[in-house]
Amino acid sequence: MNAPKRRAVMLTAAGAGGALLTSATAFAAARGWRPGPRQVKVMLPTGQSNPAIATGVATGESVALYASSGLGPDALNPAAPAGTPENWTDPSMTEGAEGVTVTEAQALVVLRKISDNLAVAGLAPADVLTMKCYLMKPPRAELADYAGWNRAYRQFYANVDLASGETVPAPMGTSAPKPPILVNRARPARATMEVASLAVPGWLVEVEVTAAYHRK
8 A cells, every 4th residue: 555645835935035835735746846046945744833844945046055064062061070961051041941951951052052153154043944963862871862952942943833923932841831042933954863972072962054045
């Protein structure tokens, strides 16, 4: 028996500007379809008003793109020994929250750092199209902390309901959801993977992104 076909919707933008949701089936039916020179089409799962990530992104040949290096956290916790995972966190970002994991705390620092990195390039998190995240498992853990990473991600990305336009509260640790650190409707096409090691001792998170410049 053939597997059921997956449907998707597209978030259509000129460069990384405003967005319009349309059905992807019409595009899929047209063999040889490709985006216009300045188009960006972000494909999203059907039937979800607040999906975490896109299923793919198509960009026209005239869309100017920016690619970051892999960025890890900064050592902003002087109370923790140098080189430990806890040292690569910022207590000010998790103040008042309970149950925040070390991976989650590091990811918050990384995602803020990416925002700063994009700003230097004349961009913002709303312009991000693709994201790759590399996770190491914390000491004595069996697997990487995907749940902690996803909570941190929602603090900066995919926290606006696409149907209503309302901001969606985001959890931090085990605390009740609150307004996110950064309100952002962008849903990058994202991949997350566990790796055996990262370049800096104590890092549990490294992230790289590509972003599109607005049409001019």
